[in-house]
Amino acid sequence: EDQVTQSPEALRLQEGESSSLNCSYTVSGLRGLFWYRQDPGKGPEFLFTLYSAGEEKEKERLKATLTKKESFLHITAPKPEDSATYLCAVQARSQGNLIFGKGTKLSVKP
Amino acid sequence: SQTIHQWPATLVQPVGSPLSLECTVEGTSNPNLYWYRQAAGRGLQLLFYSVGIGQISSEVPQNLSASRPQDRQFILSSKKLLLSDSGFYLCAWSTGGKIYGYTFGSGTRLTVV
Numbered sequence: 001e002d003q004v005t006q007s008p009e010a011l012r013l014q015e016g017e018s019s020s021l022n023c024s025y026t027v028s029g030l031r032g033l034f035w036y037r038q039d040p041g042k043g044p045e046f047l048f049t050l051y052s053a054g055e056e057k058e059k060e061r062l063k064a065t066l067t068k069k070e071s072f073l074h075i076t077a078p079k080p081e082d083s084a085t086y087l088c089a090v091q092a093r094s095q096g097n098l099i100f101g102k103g104t105k106l107s108v109k110p
Numbered sequence: 111s112q113t114i115h116q117w118p119a120t121l122v123q124p125v126g127s128p129l130s131l132e133c134t135v136e137g138t139s140n141p142n143l144y145w146y147r148q149a150a151g152r153g154l155q156l157l158f159y160s161v162g163i164g165q166i167s168s169e170v171p172q173n174l175s176a177s178r179p180q181d182r183q184f185i186l187s188s189k190k191l192l193l194s195d196s197g198f199y200l201c202a203w204s205t206g207g208k209i210y211g212y213t214f215g216s217g218t219r220l221t222v223v
Contacts, residue, residue, distance in 0.1 A: 034211045043116075043200050043214030044154075087154070096142070097169075098212060102153035 002027045002092050006101035013078055013108050021073040021104045023088030033071050034098060035064050036087040044087055078108045112137035116201045116215030123222055129174075129188040131218050133201030136182065141203040143184040144212065145176055148198040160184060196222045 003026045013019055025033065032051050036044035048057045050066040057064050061082065063074040073086055085105045089098040116133045123129060135141050145157040156169045158176035166176050173192050177185045184201060198219050202212040 036211070036214075041198075041217070041219065043202075043217045046211040046213065049211055089154075097144070097156055097159060100154040102151070 002090065002095075002099050004088055004090055004099050004101035006086075006088050006104050008104060009102070010105045011107070013075075013106070015079055015108055015110050016077045018074070018076045018078070020075070021086055021106070023071040023073070023101055024069060025071070025088075025090045026069075027090050027092045027099070029093035031091040031093045033066055034089045034091070035071070035073055036089065038085045038087055038103070040085075047086075075106070078106075080108045080110050082106065083108045112203075112213065114201065114203055114213055114215045116218060118218060119216065120219045121221070123191050123220065125193055125222055126190050129186070129191050129195070129220070131186040131199055131201075131220075133184045133186075133215055134182055135203045138182070138203070138205065140181060141205065143178060144202040144204075145184065145186050146200040146202065146214075148200060148217075154200070158186070191222045193222050196220055 005024045007022045032049050034049050035047040037047055038044040048064040053066055053068045055066050061076050065072045083106055085103040087100055087103045089100045091098050113136045142161050144159045146154045147157055148154050158166055158168055160166050160178045163178055163181055174188050198217050200217045201215040204212045
């Protein structure tokens with residue numbers, strides 16, 4: 001069964017304290033892995049798509065990496081405005097729909 | 111550019127009342143359309159998806175139904191709401207045939223009382 005597990009469930013950081021969020025996946029042939037950011041009461045906002053192991057993508061303070069079993073979202077010197085829930089999703093070759101993890105709620109304190 | 115509209119933003123409905131949530135997409139044709147529900151601690155649950163007019167696939171059997179009367183319109187309905195139908199409902203679209211991330215609407219917070 002295709003599965004996505006995100007850890008930790010919640011993460012509290014001080015402003016400037018870098019860290020990483022983990023997304024472990026089990027899928028029968030990965031077609032793509034997606035990262036989203038979701039603010040409270042709003043729809044998820046697309047961040048990155050990764051297609052193959054070894055691939056990396058960056059956007060401002062965020063960097064996403066991919067291996068054959070997991071993806072990391074690295075946050076460098078976070079700011080309070082980076083506080084949000086970060087969602088990971090995978091798309092398997094066998095089906096087109098995205099399978100989402102439960103997310104990591106990130107809080108960055110000034 | 112493509113945009114997705116979802117309404118209403120907030121809805122409070124009594125148990126047993128009907129439900130109709132609407133989602134429309136602009137700036138694209140023949141999109142894949144999705145309805146998700148997000149409950150606290152449970153993540154995003156796919157309810158329905160559609161690859162074309164009148165084509166609806168249900169992922170989870172429950173008290174809800176979906177329809178796609180027009181190419182860029184997707185409707186989520188219920189004849190009689192249950193307390194367990196409360197949640198945050200999200201509509202999304204994607205381009206069929208390619209690996210693109212879904213684009214989500216702003217969501218509807220439904221509270222059944």
